[in-house]
Amino acid sequence: MRRPSRPLLLAAVVLLALVASGIWYSQRQQAPAARTQTAIPVRVVSVAQQDVPRYASAIGSVLSLHSVEIRPQVEGVLTQVLVKEGQWVKEGDLLATLDDRAIRATLDQARAQLGQSQAQIQVAGVDLKRYRLLATDDGVSKQTLDQQQALVNQLQATVKGNQAAIANAEVQLSYTQIRSPVTGRVGIRNVDPGNLVRTSDTQSLFSVTQIDPIAVEFSLPQQMLPTLQSLLKAPTPAQVEAFMDADGERNPLGTGHLALIDNQISANTGTVRVKAEFDNKDGRLWPGQLVTIRLRTAMDENALVVPPPVVQRGVDGHFVYRLDGDKVTSVPVKVLYQDSGLNIIAGVKPGEKLVLDGQSRLKPGAKVEVATDAPPPAEMADRRSQP
Template sequence: MRGAGFAAALMLATFVAGCGQGDGQKAAAPPPPAVTVAKPEQRTVSDYDEYVGRFTAVDSVEVRARVSGYLDSIDFKDGQMVKQGDLLFTIDKRSFQIALDQAQANLTQARSNVTFTEADLKRAQQLVTDKSITEQLFEQRSQAYRNAQASVAAADAAVRQAQLDVQFTELRAPIAGRIGDRRVSPGNLVTGGTTGNTTLLATIVSENPIHFEFTFDEASYLRYQRMATHGDDIASRGRGPGVDVALKLIDDKDFAHQGHMDFVDNVIDPSTGTIRGRAVFANANGMFTPGMFARIRVPASPPYQALLVPDAAIGTEQARKYVLTVNAGNTVVPKYVTLGQVLPGDLRVIKEGLGADDKVIVDGLMRARPGIKVTPQEKTAQAQKK
């Protein structure tokens, strides 16, 4: 009996001790999670369209000879920069100099004949007055004088043509730019002329400034045309420089190169439904090369006041985009928004769905859920580093 009573007393003591320990370790409710909030930044921005295009030279010339002959010398290095008027090629000019000397001799002979026929005509004028010669003989001498004058004109033209042929034996750069490699070596026969299969000697392309050509669709063209009614014509056709544009090379992180539009074509290609546009950029350092690809950014709207939030604060719910905001009661409330472009600094333009006084959660998004209470800490809206 004494053993049974001791066991019962031990169980009761254990039960009472267990109940006391549970009451002492009862956990308190956790505090609301801390998040960082910021009001949207307000800024004047413009919408932009981006297109892929290619650089083209403002001027491009194929160097071909105007006279045929054997190539005597090459006076440039392949790929060098040349100035307008620099000597590039020389064709053997000996045969052309001989032709010039012959033409000058013929001109001297023709002028001598004019002097003789002119004196003969003056004598005939006195003789026909005295009736010493017939009218027919006087007309013959007049005709001889006129023929001599015509011979002088023809000989003079032959001299000028021979002088041009001698001049054409020296091929000079018609434009300033970078010349390619020579296509013909000295000693080869060069076929010249203005028609037929002439010999291509080299090519020259200008570098500064340089054009950038791209195409855009019909819908974009209509949008630009409507902008033009407000004085924002994309190309300002015939009215000075067009709108400012920016360009990014394939290894650039941002649109760092500035230029302006200078041309939009006058027809839409019916096969593609696109129209060709062109911008011009300074290229003093020779960074841009004809044929190089790049991306161009073109203004697509007049400037307007926009709200911006860090792009990292944007969430996705199926096809909809949203941001998490905190209301006056510190409760998380999602707001569905319409997005615009991303600006430098990873700031996203919000076109619809957000107010200027809304407090957007920009940090601590993993701790925030719609409908829960949070502890907001305010700071200025800025891009979050990735």
């Protein structure tokens, strides 16, 4: 077998060297392109500065400030019901009447007895004067004079008893006209006219419930007791809002004020009962209704606020991604207050642009591209500026 010639071997070596050089050169040209960063699309929002109210939320029960079960105070036949179910009545309005004939007869009898006693005492008084004149000349004995004085005293007591009987009959007669003790709304009627009603009946005729103003009772943790006490001492009553929905944002039912704190804390639940009062002219709050309550506990003035998605949690605490040119920087922040709509933070400046969406792909120094559908900074501020 013939061995390859030396020139052929040299040519092969040179060819391999040229191929290797070409490959190395091409990889060197592609390396900068591979290292070029791709911009990550993000949405940003500006740090807003505004006054932010702080709230404490709870589930409350609507209570009437004054609800009365209308019951008879004397026995008798229910002759008339002068109001309809659901009717609004004022304090003092006539609601129903009872048969009063027997009580009127008793009143007339008491008045007649009073007249009889007054006539008797008139005669006894005249006799007493006569006996006193005769007693000066020993015309009658002292025993007769004393007996006549005792008779006059007895008749005077009888007159007072007759007057008391008349007053009692008049009170009983007034009970036959049932008047509303409060201003409110009439409930469902339980007894129809024509029925005999007694004071011992377990069922009332109907109820009258005050609707305006109205109260809401709710419970808060005992840790809030110092805050509640300071709110009660404040010159301006603390604002309380009632909502139909559990999220406390939609369907507002009314705005009231903190009225009182219960005089003890529940040992079983560690909560304190609180009551708020509401003007309820439109009747949107109804006794027995369950509502969501928001109690304003404080007001942070000129607070730096951002939407909750802006704030991220890391190993060392909370941080945000701040937009610096076309790159982002990780900035540690402190969360001072948070709720479902915003976070109050410290560590940034008003107007700085922070990343709102897309943080999962970011790291400090990453190049970003701001999406054009980013929300305007005033949108959040306008939405949350409503207390």
